Amino acid sequence: MALIAILAGDGIGPEVTTQARRVLDALGLDHQFEDGLVGGAAYRALGHPLPPQTLELAHRADAILFGAVGDPEMDGLERTLRPEQAILGLRKALGLFANLRPATMFPGLEDASALRPEVARSIDMVIVRELTGDVYFGDKGRGHTKMGLREGHDMMRYDEAEVARIARVGFEMAKRRKKILTSVDKANVLETSQLWREIVNEVALDYPEVKLTHMYVDNAAMQLVRNPGAFDVVVTGNLFGDILSDQASMCVGSIGMLPSASLNEWTGTCGLYEPIHGSAPDIAGQGKANPCAAILSAAMLLRHSLSDEASAQRIEAAVIAAIGSGARTPDLGGSHSTTAMGDAVLAALQ
Ligand SMILES: NC(=O)c1ccc[n+]([C@@H]2O[C@H](COP(=O)([O-])OP(=O)(O)OC[C@H]3O[C@@H](n4cnc5c(N)ncnc54)[C@H](O)[C@@H]3O)[C@@H](O)[C@H]2O)c1
Ligand SMILES: CC(C)[C@H](C(=O)O)[C@@H](O)C(=O)O
Ligand SMILES: [Mg+2]
Structure with missing residues (x-):
């Protein structure tokens, strides 16, 4: 049984990570999840964007699903305490030198490009x-x-x-x-x-x-x-x-579509998986965020850190099918909420 750390972070981070977690749960795999505080949320609660207990969880986990960090209210903090230091600190502490950012045009999304x-x-x-x-x-x-x-x-x-x-x-x-x-x-x-x-x-x-x-x-x-x-x-x-x-x-349509994997070696054992976007303060809390990048990051997590190619492909096929069925968040020109987009992916999961 693998341990997946969920570091949701700030802004739309928790909104999109929730949808990725729903998709992971629906696969019925035998994995354990543990949440950790990171970014501005961690600074507010514990006085540091990357508290020792979060770093300890990151080291202990088999893989990390990361949301986003960044909070305009904290832009004035000294650099070492800014939310962004959490993701930079995790990358450095875990030696995640290789960042894979696939950009693929999904059928039907050409009009959003x-x-x-x-x-x-x-x-x-x-x-x-x-x-x-x-x-x-x-x-x-x-x-x-x-x-x-x-x-x-x-x-x-x-x-x-x-x-x-x-x-x-x-x-x-x-x-x-x-x-x-x-x-x-x-x-x-x-x-x-x-x-x-x-x-x-x-x-x-x-x-x-x-x-x-x-x-x-x-x-x-x-x-x-x-x-x-x-x-x-x-x-x-x-x-x-x-x-x-x-x-x-x-x-390829939207920043809400691009996942990423950050690995410490080519055949990465340790990995952190996150959408390439940030905390999007302009739309946070409004249910407008596209969760596809986070969901596709979960697929990359299964592929690279848990060697579960079949489950990764199931998720990717479900996202493609959901898009194919016309599900679109506002960034893609539609009106689906974040949750409704998650629902569409879940409904398409074979
Ligand atoms: N890895 C990370 O955690 C990460 C990455 C990038 C930026 N940031 C931080 O996020 C904060 C905001 O930065 P920014 O505004 O330059 O970049 P951003 O990626 O958060 O947002 C840029 C634009 O894209 C839109 N957007 C982003 N993700 C979206 C999604 N899933 N669905 C729909 N629209 C989406 C936003 O609404 C915004 O208009 C800053 O504090 C920045 O440092 C963090
Ligand atoms: C938040 C920031 C430190 C980060 C980066 O510049 O690497 C972000 O833009 C990203 O693309 O993950
Ligand atoms: Mg960036």
């Missing part, structure tokens, strides 16, 4: 985002220049081992798909990216069957709306992956 249907139809890609390095985790600080001007800095840095292990995840993923890997960087300007490119080229020698292309991130952002169907697997750093995955989500 920000792109023309004929452009959007062919999208089936995975962004492999490095998750524990880059400018996110480098030295950062505030100070004053000699002239007395306020300044801030964040150090962008990778070492060769960090790049090589995420590159391997990209190649392994591509090997199992269409064998096309695009490595996205900014090597024309950044030294970090120049190292990234060199290391990706070295790892490529082990994967002659994969066609590797390097692309600058600005061009990648453009190609993602010009011809997104040309992408198969994209491997990139933490910051570029964050931005490109939000962009990819609108190409």
Whole structure:
């Protein structure tokens, strides 16, 4: 029996995680669930966004289903106490360096895409985002220049081992798909990216069957709306992956559709699973959130951490069928509530 930690967090986090939990329950599997406080909710209750008992639960669990963290009322807190530190802290503490963000156009959702249907139809890609390095985790600080001007800095840095292990995840993923890997960087300007490119080229020698292309991130952002169907697997750093995955989500209809898996190794034992979106304070508490990304994250959890491919596919098929039957939350142009969307997925579960 596996232990699944549920860290629902803030805003729409609890709303979408509730629907994912309903779907997991409906599978009738023999798993145990334990809830933990995280983010702004944990700060309010216990004075810290990632309290020791939540970290302990995360370490003890076989997998973590995460909602979202973020609370505008806490934007003024010192950085170490902000809700977002919880997800950054979990990623770092659990060594979750590989973030898989699949973006697939589900049949029937073409009209929800920000792109023309004929452009959007062919999208089936995975962004492999490095998750524990880059400018996110480098030295950062505030100070004053000699002239007395306020300044801030964040150090962008990778070492060769960090790049090589995420590159391997990209190649392994591509090997199992269409064998096309695009490595996205900014090597024309950044030294970090120049190292990234060199290391990706070295790892490529082990994967002659994969066609590797390097692309600058600005061009990648453009190609993602010009011809997104040309992408198969994209491997990139933490910051570029964050931005490109939000962009990819609108190409397939909504940020409420994109799940993710954060793994500590390619054949991940330990994993954290979360929608790519945040706490969406603008719609929180209104029953408007699309729970599909959270539900699809639960499917990824079963696949990657619990080796239950059959159950993962059951969930994914149910989401596709629910969409096919016309179920749509407002972000997809419909009027289903969060719960009604969960109901539609449950009704479609075979
Ligand atoms: N992993 C995380 O926990 C995570 C991820 C992103 C942002 N955040 C945090 O969330 C807070 C809000 O950030 P933001 O507004 O930039 O990003 P966001 O993803 O929360 O919301 C962006 C926009 O997308 C919409 N949206 C997001 N998820 C949706 C869903 N499931 N269904 C329908 N619409 C949805 C929102 O209503 C909003 O208009 C911030 O505090 C931010 O730091 C947390
Ligand atoms: C909340 C924030 C720290 C996080 C990130 O930037 O990684 C979010 O945007 C995400 O995509 O998971
Ligand atoms: Mg993001």
